[in-house]
Amino acid sequence: GQQLNQSPQSMFIQEGEDVSMNCTSSSIFNTWLWYKQEPGEGPVLLIALYKAGELTSNGRLTAQFGITRKDSFLNISASIPSDVGIYFCAGQLSGTYKYIFGTGTRLKVLA
Amino acid sequence: SAVISQKPSRDICQRGTSLTIQCQVDSQVTMMFWYRQQPGQSLTLIATANQGSEATYESGFVIDKFPISRPNLTFSTLTVSNMSPEDSSIYLCSVDIGDSPPEAFFGQGTRLTVV
Numbered sequence: 001g002q003q004l005n006q007s008p009q010s011m012f013i014q015e016g017e018d019v020s021m022n023c024t025s026s027s028i029f030n031t032w033l034w035y036k037q038e039p040g041e042g043p044v045l046l047i048a049l050y051k052a053g054e055l056t057s058n059g060r061l062t063a064q065f066g067i068t069r070k071d072s073f074l075n076i077s078a079s080i081p082s083d084v085g086i087y088f089c090a091g092q093l094s095g096t097y098k099y100i101f102g103t104g105t106r107l108k109v110l111a
Numbered sequence: 112s113a114v115i116s117q118k119p120s121r122d123i124c125q126r127g128t129s130l131t132i133q134c135q136v137d138s139q140v141t142m143m144f145w146y147r148q149q150p151g152q153s154l155t156l157i158a159t160a161n162q163g164s165e166a167t168y169e170s171g172f173v174i175d176k177f178p179i180s181r182p183n184l185t186f187s188t189l190t191v192s193n194m195s196p197e198d199s200s201i202y203l204c205s206v207d208i209g210d211s212p213p214e215a216f217f218g219q220g221t222r223l224t225v226v
Contacts, residue, residue, distance in 0.1 A: 030214050040222070041118075041220065042217035043154070044217075045112075088153060090215065092212065097213075098144075098159070102153060
């Protein structure tokens with residue numbers, strides 16, 4: 001199936017560092033969602049973005065809906081060990097109800 | 112948000128058998144979605160299940176292999192039929208909650224291993 005390009009694929013960072021990941025596509029999206037998935041669990045919604053240019057925060061997380069509607073990024077500030085997991089973006093294509101998922105960013109935080 | 116419960120949470124099955132996965136939501140929803148997540152991979156939509164109509168399958172997925180039921184607005188099942196080791200994946204149920212626009216929430220997933 002179709003997937004979004006998400007980068008980086010994986011990251012190893014020190015506790016306290018900031019993290020940035022992004023998703024890009026050649027298609028236009030109406031909505032961007034960011035999820036975190038931990039082992040043995042389903043994805044948990046972190047942030048939802050609805051308008052081009054929108055910048056939204058949820059605690060230490062900040063995400064933006066790209067102005068072209070073809071990309072989005074997620075920043076995590078001052079990372080902590082419990083930030084470990086796989087982060088997925090998901091975009092809802094214009095004119096559909098379906099979400100397409102990014103390839104995932106695997107984050108590991110070294111204490 | 113919504114509470115989405117899937118059963119079983121995991122199973123190990125023999126090839127050639129079938130497994131039915133249940134998804135229960137704590138509120139009425141119009142559409143329910145089934146995803147597959149192969150080991151180390153992202154999520155791929157299998158089908159969309161609406162009450163009272165046949166499920167809509169994505170390219171690469173067929174009803175004979177993944178029959179879906181949607182008897183009411185809070186429940187759905189996905190069956191993985193005639194399983195082979197290639198069907199070993201996490202299967203996830205998802206629902207859209209809210210309006211303008213809705214947000215997608217997931218169950219905890221069913222981890223299937225076919226031996």
